Amino acid sequence: MTIISVKGFSQNYILWWEDEFDGNSVNTSNWSLETGDGCPSLCGWGNNELEWYQPQNAEVNNGRLIITAKEESVGGKDYTSARMKSKSKVEFTYGKVEARIKMPTGQGMWPAFWMLFADPVNGGWPMDGEIDIVELVGHDNDKIYGTIHYGAAWPNNKQYGGSYKLASGTFASSFHTFSVIWDSSKIRWFVDSTLYFTADHADVFPYDWPFNKDFYILLNCAVGGDWPGSPNASTVFPQTMEVKWVRVYKKANMVSVPTIDGPDPVKVDLSSNPMGGSGRIYVESNVNRSATIQITDINGRVIFNHSVQLDSGSWHSLDMENVTPGAYLLTLTGSDFTWTEKIIRK
Template identity: 40%
Template structure:
């Protein structure tokens, strides 16, 4: 009887011993911290409602003038003009950027590219644009942001934020994207998201980016479709600690917009913008 009891006790001691040893080597992984909650102002600090007919407000907008020969790349086919009513005007509370099929300065198309550089430059905030994009193969509409000072170098090292992009051959699919040195299409590491909207070319929709020190998030009609976190590894991933400015433009053709050719029956084509608004980040 005693012999049998000892046989039962020995395994129990071994089991307890193993259990105690396992507990000593167990690594407790701490719970990740709760992400910071950011708040934005409810009234825009900078905006254009486009409620005065004529040319855009010169206190808010300038123009990039010229063509891909200016070093903008993308092999686009248009020539961007300056304050030319045929290519840009405001009517009935809406900004119209119009692309035309015409011979101009050696190019077969004209359009416009508005920029807020040195007139509206921002670090963090909520950026909103209400827009209706044009249909038709060859059209490439965009509302986006570039760095004002290029502190980290030329594209893509100083970054790019695309709040809205749409190419006409991919009907009603809208894109929100960022570009950095480590994440960009030229090295097949593109970071972005898209959403199918049934009436992107026939109705206005609201496109938005929330830019904070910790993340950039993108929304279409208040539905989040994109999140890009600050990995904390430097400017290769996160050059977004400098001021950026708006760009509004309608390009023709190019490496992306022209992938399925250009339908000349689609012209004149218009990117229409109801408003552009910037809301301050309250607790950066």
């Protein structure tokens, strides 16, 4: 069971997941590292990129993820870099998603912090959507972009986005926080808490709004491609994309559960319902108390049982990975309270 302490950025959201890059290597419980150039299914990653992705170009040092783009020949390519994704490990619908990043610079550099659909329910890209939280092209290093991709199959795909330009300095000279707040009605883009772009259902009409299901996170630094162009004699290698942390917050929708003793209710929230294989329950208590989380099927058979210590607020994982889709009963029990909720394993 994983317990994550709460770091609130507003009273309406609670921290759901984070990677602080505080180890000595990429945490493979959170990320998968890709290898290759996208071939044979998507050569050049669909953008005529020039790099070969390899895991060794992503390192964790001194509390930072460092993705390094190098000029070296591997796999028939002249450059290497890294691309990592949280697919099948960290997937979610809605929330505030943010990272603190210092960008690379130079002609041909193309770093990105973005999200893709977890499952292709509408036929794949772009019909199932892409959310680019931040992209930068290295020859224009004081300007970043936020974009959604949607529409019909290529070449009838569509995109809609905005940009933000620094008043002074570059995004390669210091760290900045890049965020989206994503809910059922719209997506908003921020740089250092400054709102600079919003997209909603009306902006994609007459196409469907595909941003209403689970997405996962990607971090990568491409070299070359249709948008940034190729590196040239002015490009200095190696270049690094440094990330201090990535965080996902969920909007609080807590239920207050009364206790027998009265004045100190327990507050409970589910990350999602219906839920996939890795659901979570948030429990907050002003008084330290022990409790048990139990999930039973319709016949009363216990499929999950775990004892927890309640505190000022923590998320607790619900291991539903090998559970058959259907309806179940979740019960949270302490010495002076009981809370039950019907949950759906989708």
